[in-house]
Amino acid sequence: MDLQSTKRGIQSAAPSNTLPLAGIRVLEVGQVIAGPFCGQLLGHYGAEVIKVEPPDVGDPLRVWRELDVDGISPWWRSIARNKKSVTIDLRKEEGRNLVKRLAVTSDVILENFKPGTLEKWNLGPDDLHPLNPSLVFTRVSGYGQTGPWSSRPGYASVCEAESGFRYINGQPDPQTGALSGPPVRPNVSLGDSVAGLHAAFGTVLALLSRKNREAQGLRGGQTVDVSIFESMINLMEGIIPEYDRKGKIRGPSGSSVTGIVPTNAYPCKPAPSSPAAPAYVVIGANADSIYARLMHAIGRADLVGPDYAQNHHRVARQAEIEAAIAAWTAGRTAQEAEDALKAVGVPVGQVLNVRDVVESEHTKARGLVEEVAVPGADGGAGWTVKMSKVVPVLEGCDAPTRWAGPELGQHNREVLVDELGLSEGEFARLQVTGVVGK
Template structure:
């Protein structure tokens, strides 16, 4: 990359020319590097020869013969198999890292240093390298060596203390948001480090992102509520701690979600339910009153919504100008005309599956659009291609293969 201005063409992408060496697996790292790949970076996914990324084996369900989990987070990458347990394999990795712009890894804390693949070692050959390490608890602190999984991070970071029904058991969010959140923070940090590198003569730097830190940061206003009051917030189901009504209500055939998020919506909401009497009820006059008298209001509204089907309730709210929606499942999500209009369902050609549907990228640019240009790679699909690009001749590659360094 250079800091020179350029006039982008319609087929250029923001990170064209950037090389990312992806030594991560499972979710947090691959989610981060998929975003970089969507933005145009050449992402080289380094995998173990004996099975590759663990998520390749996480099935059912499968998409054709591929793990549905694996394909969801590994598009726009090329796969090279490399045995990092061997010194020869690690030396090949050092060669790749010497020409990369970014390295992403999520091995246990200390493993890359043990292998001689840590930032201090690799920056000697490549001082411009942006090196991002991802872990459960971070690289320092009394818990840095603990194993970590998403459900643990949702529990330790506070998310499960505020998720679930009131007086009910704690509930994990349905997707692995600790991994996804940390992956998003990692992408932001990498892009910031690249910008800093390009704007000056500072070279690369080391980035440390942890799942726990990400969950703590995501507590946002819940953390602020605690700091302000000294009382830890609890579980409230779909309700909002400082807005009412802002929640799901049960109908005759499902649920409707309503967001009465400003004072001017409250009269509209009441009229939509033919309950104009509530507008001037002193218990519910302003939002602070509605929050304070939430239990009484909930009982009234539960009874009202129980009279309508979900479609009827949504229609009444929308006609009155009150934000509302039914709770959509995946089929309904991808049938949504707005989702389709925004290209959030795309297809890519896969060598064994054929046309593969995928969720699109939410990043939309006016001049340098994101694109799905590569299918989630087969294990080692690009090993020879990549090694040739990095100066390895056919004889050397064959020798590495014979010794199980690359296959």
């Protein structure tokens, strides 16, 4: 079977030609979060994502955090949705040769190993581009493929710190404005997910540019070099230009944001149904007209007028304004505060937990939470798992999750025999030798 006919046969397995990435084949050889989150996004919009995992153990994320009745993490079922799992031992030369053959018939190879790992395995761009010049290399790492830090392990928590992101999260010292105590981190792997978003965006850009590159006599495939460190810096808004032009080092601001008043989280009375649970509302009233409506609503018309008219006036009086709002919210439940402020057009929302989000009427109306089936082992009774629907929503392109994260090696035969063309005898031999999982 020639290269092009093999590629056409594999691409024809795309779920629907109405999805924007139908016909695109992604070979995912990364693991845990950053690379696989990119793969999840690409797979949702129609790409055929073939995930290569180590035999027997698979991606470590299969057993991270909470485990389901089958001993597998529900998180795995979400991040690996719409992917095909094949188990190949990349420590063995025959395993690497199989991955090379799969890469030759793919559009994208997605990896988040330490820089230089693919080159060590003879699977880098210089090895594969002569065989498939249109192949896009999407490479996610801690610090990028070059530079003095490139060889460091790429852990999101460390990269978040070194990017400056952690410094602006926490409570400010009242005297200096610098960080007081340890920084506060969000209880998710934010750096990994942000890098995965950048990787998906870069991959689509590289796919879009292939024809233009070829028309210029260039190789169609290129490398998308994504780092967690740089992805987090990319979120830092005006912090660098402010430092450059004004010499300002922005510090943490607790639950508000520096230089914009009022926007903060304010304490409320506990709800009667949950008397032990602290309650907060977030109010964003930094637009001038909205601020005036807020002050009238809370009975503080004395804080309206020329001295409070614009944001820079209010920044100079932040403590006074914040204290007035907090005193008003403290005498009301979060629901009471929300109802009162929404009635006068002030942006306000309660601080919700995951249960609240899943049960929200807006979440339900938008179809944001999907219920995806997980088949039971050996044809037994399965179950369903709720997961957030992938966004954005594209007009005329309804793309529900097609299947939950697969069992380890579930697609070995489909991919290696039916699509790649291994004979039954060769497939059996590779399983016996441990190159391919059973």
